[in-house]
Amino acid sequence: MIASSSNISKIHAGAGRIALSFHGGKAWLSELSATYPLKLLSPRLSDNGVAIVYALTYGGGLVGGDCIRLAVNIESDAKLLLLSQGSTKVFKNRIQQRLASVQRTFDHPSLKVQDTTTLQKMDFTISSKAALFLLPDPVTCFRSASYTQIQTFHVSKDASLAVLDWVTSGRKSIGEDWVLSRYYSVNEVMIAGRRVAKDVMLLENNEIDSDSRLNRSLKEKLSPYSCYATLILRGPMVEETITQITTRYEGISVMQRRAPEDLLWSLSPIGSDKEHGVIIRVAGKETEIVKNWLKESLMSLEQHIGVDTYRRAFV
Amino acid sequence: MDNDETYLLLLLSDSNLPTGSFVASSGFESYIKHGFGTADAGDSRTGNKMNKTIVFMHNSINAYARSALPFMSDAHRIVQGIVRSAEYSRDSEKDLEPEEYLKETLQKIQQVDDLYDVMTLNHVTKRASKSQGVALLTLYSKGFSSPLHPSSSSDVKKATVDYTMASLVAKYKTCIRSECAPGHLPICWGILTGALGLTLERSQYLHIFLYARSLLSASVRLNEIGPYNAQQILLRVSRLVIEAEVENCKDLRTGIRLGLKSGESKDAEESRNFDKVFNGPANTWPLGEILAARHDLQHSRIFNS
Numbered sequence: 001m002i003a004s005s006s007n008i009s010k011i012h013a014g015a016g017r018i019a020l021s022f023h024g025g026k027a028w029l030s031e032l033s034a035t036y037p038l039k040l041l042s043p044r045l046s047d048n049g050v051a052i053v054y055a056l057t058y059g060g061g062l063v064g065g066d067c068i069r070l071a072v073n074i075e076s077d078a079k080l081l082l083l084s085q086g087s088t089k090v091f092k093n094r095i096q097q098r099l100a101s102v103q104r105t106f107d108h109p110s111l112k113v114q115d116t117t118t119l120q121k122m123d124f125t126i127s128s129k130a131a132l133f134l135l136p137d138p139v140t141c142f143r144s145a146s147y148t149q150i151q152t153f154h155v156s157k158d159a160s161l162a163v164l165d166w167v168t169s170g171r172k173s174i175g176e177d178w179v180l181s182r183y184y185s186v187n188e189v190m191i192a193g194r195r196v197a198k199d200v201m202l203l204e205n206n207e208i209d210s211d212s213r214l215n216r217s218l219k220e221k222l223s224p225y226s227c228y229a230t231l232i233l234r235g236p237m238v239e240e241t242i243t244q245i246t247t248r249y250e251g252i253s254v255m256q257r258r259a260p261e262d263l264l265w266s267l268s269p270i271g272s273d274k275e276h277g278v279i280i281r282v283a284g285k286e287t288e289i290v291k292n293w294l295k296e297s298l299m300s301l302e303q304h305i306g307v308d309t310y311r312r313a314f315v
Numbered sequence: 316m317d318n319d320e321t322y323l324l325l326l327l328s329d330s331n332l333p334t335g336s337f338v339a340s341s342g343f344e345s346y347i348k349h350g351f352g353t354a355d356a357g358d359s360r361t362g363n364k365m366n367k368t369i370v371f372m373h374n375s376i377n378a379y380a381r382s383a384l385p386f387m388s389d390a391h392r393i394v395q396g397i398v399r400s401a402e403y404s405r406d407s408e409k410d411l412e413p414e415e416y417l418k419e420t421l422q423k424i425q426q427v428d429d430l431y432d433v434m435t436l437n438h439v440t441k442r443a444s445k446s447q448g449v450a451l452l453t454l455y456s457k458g459f460s461s462p463l464h465p466s467s468s469s470d471v472k473k474a475t476v477d478y479t480m481a482s483l484v485a486k487y488k489t490c491i492r493s494e495c496a497p498g499h500l501p502i503c504w505g506i507l508t509g510a511l512g513l514t515l516e517r518s519q520y521l522h523i524f525l526y527a528r529s530l531l532s533a534s535v536r537l538n539e540i541g542p543y544n545a546q547q548i549l550l551r552v553s554r555l556v557i558e559a560e561v562e563n564c565k566d567l568r569t570g571i572r573l574g575l576k577s578g579e580s581k582d583a584e585e586s587r588n589f590d591k592v593f594n595g596p597a598n599t600w601p602l603g604e605i606l607a608a609r610h611d612l613q614h615s616r617i618f619n620s
Contacts (some may be wrong), residue, residue: 106385121462184597195430196433197433198430198433198434199436199598200434200596200597200598201597201598201599201601202598203599203601204599210586216373216374216377220550221374221599221600222601222602225602228601228602230601249612252609253611253612253613253614254345254348254349254609254612254613254614255348255614256348256349256350257349257350258350259350259353260349260350260351261350263351264602264605264606264609265605266437266606266608266609267608268436268437268439269438270436270607271432271433281601281604281605281608283601283602283605303429309402
């Protein structure tokens with residue numbers, strides 16, 4: 001059954017597969033494979049029927065031209081917590097590819113992006129009563145880096161989903177503040193085959209116009225914040241979390257402010273149907289502020305993945 | 316530009332048109348309320364209120380053009396397909412029954428509309444976009460569509476197109492009322508201007524111009540700038556921004572296959588779809604998105620969005 005769902009017969013550079021099933025009260029990783037520069041690690045299987053997988057890259061970052069393609073299949077009743085270890089660092093573009101990524105094959109024409117761009121493509125299938133908790137550390141794009149991330153979630157009607165996608169302004173310690181070249185991120189959610197949300201974010205520093213009146217740098221547009229997060233929640237296991245966050249949101253009343261707050265967030269329902277979940281956006285002056293807000297707000301996920309498991313996220 | 320088009324531009328740029336844009340600030344009210352654009356907000360160029368309006372206008376137009384123009388353009392092209400098909404169909408009238416053709420066109424529009432709906436993940440923007448969208452269709456059916464049946468007209472071809480357009484808009488409005496289609500502003504603007512025969516280029520430019528003017532009038536009502544300032548900005552600053560953003564986004568498409576009968580070849584359309592990673596609609600200003608969504612959290616407010 002697992003083999004039939006695997007349509008990548010040969011694994012290419014940067015490709016990975018995770019297949020998770022659930023038998024006798026436990027989550028089983030029936031497949032966990034990856035090729036350089038991607039590395040998948042599963043420290044242990046916890047007791048709550050949750051598998052934890054860390055997606056890492058050698059050297060702790062990605063360079064221009066790297067392509068990561070991950071396919072994840074979560075079978076009925078299984079729960080997966082997918083994490084990274086430290087932020088995903090995206091280094092500056094360079095014309096030459098990594099030697100080891102020469103053989104990469106991205107034959108899907110829609111992925112014909114410039115070779116100097118770093119690409120991460122992840123496809124998730126979440127079956128009935130299963131859950132995906134995708135809670136990685138943020139992506140940090142270094143000066144002049146170009147990064148494309150495309151995530152697609154195929155969700156069953158009664159499956160649950162918690163997706164966090166966040167980006168920081170760079171290495172603050174060396175003065176980087178939104179000096180990346182291009183950051184492009186797509187999160188597409190299909191519920192029972194129907195597209196309910198397609199969030200496309202594009203952050204770009206382009207200096208096409210020499211006219212200074214027209215030249216708005218990315219930093220000017222995004223200041224005073226240096227970290228932006230998007231959170232998508234839907235399904236029975238995040239219902240309580242959604243209710244809690246919605247109650248907090250509805251309690252906010254904004255009076256005239258003299259200066260922006262350190263953290264700002266918004267919540268919108270996805271579609272008119274409550275079943276489609278919510279989308280939450282958070283902006284913070286520091287990454288830590290955003291991280292703490294997320295950790296706090298998602299605390300009620302503990303009951304589904306366990307206190308110890310939850311502690312592994314937002315470290 | 317011929318006289319018909321000049322006249323259409325004059326008609327459509329009338330600020331008294333009942334389009335409901337006067338209740339929308341596109342997030343500007345929320346931006347001010349949250350303390351942005353002040354000297355403390357970290358933006359060195361926002362020393363005074365006029366700059367605050369200009370900075371917001373710039374970011375907002377940039378974001379709106381990138382996310383909405385691809386949809387407006389595709390809707391316009393779909394509707395213009397009717398005009399082209401009317402020109403070709405004289406010899407091959409049995410090619411496709413008019414009813415069938417209309418149905419297919421409506422489905423394509425709906426597809427574009429639905430995609431805009433799932434990509435606009437902000438309930439306040441969605442609400443404003445839908446109410447302005449349906450107002451534009453009402454404007455067309457009540458204000459612009461021809462009341463005459465084609466048989467009673469001297470120019471039969473033109474009258475047939477007008478008649479088909481009126482029927483298309485009426486049907487799409489019914490569809491929106493019964494909630495089968497969302498009826499978003501960029502899509503409805505594309506339908507309206509396509510039905511009136513305004514060229515795509517003019518339609519894009521006018522859409523972004525009206526967006527800018529509406530923002531400036533919101534700024535006046537919010538007491539950020541005076542009415543003369545608004546004219547100054549519109550004359551000297553907005554124009555450059557509008558031109559630059561329309562130029563950047565005029566060729567962007569939604570990526571939906573429109574399957575148009577004429578004009579572009581299938582191959583060309585396919586290859587552009589593959590480019591949508593680089594050339595599709597996108598949200599380029601997450602801060603504006605958060606502030607627009609937080610509009611309803613304001614303790615007191617004068618705009619609806």
